């Protein structure tokens with residue numbers, strides 16, 4: 107195949123022999139809104155938010171949302187989510203170690 | 204709540220990128236040259252990918268903020284069964300974000316260069332350096348030119364993420380004229396040309412910049428540039444002026460911040476004129492004619508940012524179906540074109556209710572990745588996606604402000620709508636925000652390119 111030669115050599119990452127993973131994981135897409143500032147999967151950036159207990163994240167975000175101080179970027183961001191959405195985000199981030 | 208210690212510690216321990224950026228053009232990296240485009244990312248081992256059983260062949264056109272994020276997340280979330288080819292005409296990406304700080308020398312051009320080695324080695328994305336010049340939606344193939352030779356790639360799903368192209372006004376249609384009055388709105392050679400003109404401008408001269416009508420990329424960006432340039436001029440060429448001619452009826456973003464900056468911080472330096480859309484540019488006379496009266500405006504340096512349209516391939520593929528025929532209308536649940544099924548459009552090239560910006564292009568890409576994976580698995584896209592925009596704007600050489608908003612899907616309007624309580628801007632520019640800007644940039648670029 108001609109294209110195969112043209113394509114920059116890219117080694118396909120070997121897949122781990124895990125059980126079949128689902129097409130979508132609850133909370134994953136919502137939580138990806140945090141990754142621009144807290145790193146892919148919540149590892150890095152301003153504050154590490156991966157691998158904490160779900161309630162720690164959820165309570166913190168509810169606290170920030172309630173503070174409603176207009177001049178804090180994280181308070182504004184927290185105000186973008188419903189309780190149900192925060193729970194999904196907290197549950198997902200807790201699974202990221 | 205304030206996590207200052209934590210943030211300062213992060214700052215100290217961040218990798219070479221932020222260190223280099225914070226120090227500005229450090230001697231060790233003294234680059235400045237147009238030729239210095241070393242991709243900064245190094246290769247690392249592959250990241251484990253999930254086994255989803257989902258298979259498909261995806262071609263992505265454009266490896267900018269939207270395209271490269273999509274390539275990474277299709278593999279990271281969809282697994283190795285999704286064959287992803289990223290076609291990008293340049294060998295490395297030059298970030299527009301922070302490029303206004305090349306003008307005042309705070310940031311080295313080389314710090315804004317990002318390579319594709321990492322998305323290839325970590326996620327198994329195939330990267331092809333080529334210019335896509337046609338789409339055959341019936342046969343599901345894209346046509347490209349590489350090193351002067353034509354080629355084609357088959358796809359199951361195609362994504363166009365080509366960013367923007369410009370509608371140049373009369374007087375700016377040749378390549379020479381475009382370098383004589385640089386837009387510097389696609390970072391790279393244009394940015395360096397504008398910086399060099401600024402440096403060479405006589406003290407007491409006028410830096411004239413023009414802002415196109417909405418929609419254009421990075422709503423606060425032009426006002427940010429006016430501030431950065433005014434700050435540099437007042438320290439380096441006293442007596443010089445910045446003349447801002449805005450096609451819009453008023454400042455389009457961070458109104459309070461920029462009104463204060465123009466009227467107070469840069470009082471006597473910045474003159475702001477709304478409702479002044481460029482009609483003609485006379486390069487020889489250094490004149491810009493606008494819809495604001497018949498008298499032309501003179502500038503020693505002309506920074507003309509022309510009106511935008513989606514990257515050319517969008518119109519060529521027949522997808523520029525918004526009312527003005529410039530951008531692609533998409534279903535924001537999946538970013539699939541409303542014109543041709545199987546083709547998605549993300550980033551600045553799409554017509555949406557969200558700002559054209561890199562942070563949100565990154566999030567649109569994640570929504571698109573999730574939707575494509577579900578579609579390939581025979582499922583429907585997430586019915587209630589959320590995105591967010593954030594933008595840090597330098598106001599002086601050491602302070603910045605920010606602007607942010609979360610967007611949620613409105614099923615009635617079938618569009619993304621800003622969540623009012625989440626929309627806001629910094630109270631005042633500060634040094635803290637300026638430092639945060641580099642953490643944000645570093646993290647955002649890693650989320651896209653690494």
Ligand SMILES: Cc1cc2nc3c(=O)[nH]c(=O)nc-3n(C[C@H](O)[C@H](O)[C@H](O)COP(=O)(O)OP(=O)(O)OC[C@H]3O[C@@H](n4cnc5c(N)ncnc54)[C@H](O)[C@@H]3O)c2cc1C
Pocket residue numbers: 264265266267268269270290291292293296298299300301302303333334335336364365366367387388389390420421424514515516549550551552559560561562563564593594595596
């Ligand atoms: C001065 C300035 C400051 C900015 N600051 C911010 C900021 O602070 N925050 C923010 O969020 N945004 C900012 N932006 C906006 C941001 O840069 C863009 O919105 C963002 O880059 C859009 O991403 P994209 O992927 O749609 O397009 P791009 O990033 O422009 O990427 C498009 C890519 O497609 C490639 N391409 C195009 N056509 C083809 C083709 N036919 N074949 C192959 N490849 C092709 C191009 O080479 C390019 O690499 C700023 C912009 C400017 C100009």
